Amino acid sequence: MSLSPEILQKLSNIVGDSFIFTDKEILNHYGHDETEDYVFPPNVVVKPANAQEISAILKVANEYKIPTTPIGARTGLSGGALSVYEGIGLSMERLNKILEIDEQNLQVTVEPAVINQVLREAVAEKGLFYPVDPSSMGSCWIGGNIAENAGGARAVKYGVTKDYVLNLEVVLPNGEIIWTGANTLKNSTGYNLTQLMVGSEGTLGVITKAVLKLLPKNNHNVLMLVPFYDAAQACEAVSAIFRAGIVPSALEFMEREAIDWTLRLVEGISVNVKPEHQAHLLIEVDGNYPEILMLEAEKIMTVVEQFDIDEVLFADTEDQKAALWKMRRSVAEAVKSNSIYKEEDTVVPRYMLPELLSGIKKIGEKYGFKSVCYGHAGDGNLHVNIIKGDMTDDNWETQVPLGIRQIFELTVSLKGTLSGEHGIGYVQKNFMDIAFSKAHLELMESIKRVFDHNNILNPGKIFPDEL
DSSP: OOOOHHHHHHHHHHHOGGGEEOOHHHHHHTTOOSSTTOOOOOSEEEOOSSHHHHHHHHHHHHHHTOOEEEEOSSOOSSOTTOOTTOSEEEEOTTOOOEEEEETTTTEEEEOTTOBHHHHHHHHHTTTEEOOOOOTTTTTOBHHHHHHHTOOOTTHHHHOOGGGGEEEEEEEOTTSOEEEOSOSSSOOOSSSOHHHHHTTSTTSSOEEEEEEEEOEEOOOEEEEEEEEESOHHHHHHHHHHHHHTTOOOSEEEEEEHHHHHHHHHHSTTOOOOOOTTOOEEEEEEEEESOHHHHHHHHHHHHHHHTTSSBOOOEEOOSHHHHHHHHHHHHTHHHHHHHHSOEEEEEEEOOGGGHHHHHHHHHHHHHHHTOEEEEEEEGGGTEEEEEEEOTTOOHHHHHHHHHHHHHHHHHHHHHTTOBSOSSSOOTTTSGGGHHHHSOHHHHHHHHHHHHHHOTTOOBSTTSSSOSOO
16 A cells, blocks of 8 residues: 555654654564564554654544554564554654652553563662563563563563553554553453453554553572483473472473574573483572572472483573573574574463474474474473475475464364464464364454454454454
8 A cells, every 4th residue: 555645744743754754774674573584564654752642643544544553672473563554654662761660569650662671670770570571571672562461481480461561551543542450459340451452462552651560579599401311301391390399480491402503603601512412491490588499499400300311500600690591592593593484482281391392393294394492381382493494495385384283283282372472463363263263253353343443453463364
């Protein structure tokens, strides 16, 4: 589609000439995220400063029925920020302030373009803790975290984004501005619009402020890296640790090649990975009493020693801990630098992890692709990276989608679902029939229509092309 000079002038009148862009290079820049190699540029990028300007933009979009895509930090892996129908790219980057840290009530009010790590560090200076820590926390924004219901390594103990969102200021597709809830820890007043917005991937409204719950900061942790000679046993150990009565603050799974590729990419990390090692678990416990943490670590050792493991590495210093976490958080970048790939975000009950991993490998053999798996094993959340390697373009285009569908069918058969934290967005929408019946999907679509009857806000996401 194309936008008339009249429409462009109306948008310019709202945000000012300095914050509206039609240059092709800029449009392409805002037309991609971290989802494979997709590029869907909008016709115009608009950078509003506040909810009132966003309201005015959406009123114009509604009047002319212009697709409008909220664009955050573009770190997403499901294509949620792609302007697949062109139109207006609504960049949220100017809404980047931490508005208030309420130390009395352990709450923080932020705008959506605040970087996750910046928020974590700001509240940590006051002895507080925001636990949600996606691997991209150094670059992803809180608004995108809310839109995708982001998790991270410490979700296993502390929960995901939805567990920390108390209240949201949202601009609805028709331009109305509402607060969805209250700044209280309990709220049983009407429908829970706050939680409806969390994970809605920018299809129901544009988040302009968020009130988030904080926790007191823990002062100590113990971190260990456990090498396994058998990847399936590493998956089995995950459930065994919980059944022994331990809830780690993080429990991460990495296949051998995930670590190998990362060590080649990232300097300054020294880990002795033997050829016989098939997988590693990175396990953390945290709290305020070191003696209790050591007892928990010893109990974890008694569990993992029941499996075929090599010598466990305990991180003795803060530098060692930082290096191990850097290794884990760099895996996705390492995979991307090694080959063209597709990443799927499967999640199952954690006891089913061994069966999921085994099934993924068998499906890969059937369709001729290799996979490298890693993820938040404590949550049963396994990221499946399908590697193109030396596959032909034809097989990559025709066989891999069939294999992905079987991976998702396997996941659902194990009482899991399609995405644990990356969302559905553009790339997974045509697999939604695996997880939901037609009645489910029609109900979700009816909710979308109530909020957005002209279907202007982030169209082409979540719902299958054909119901």
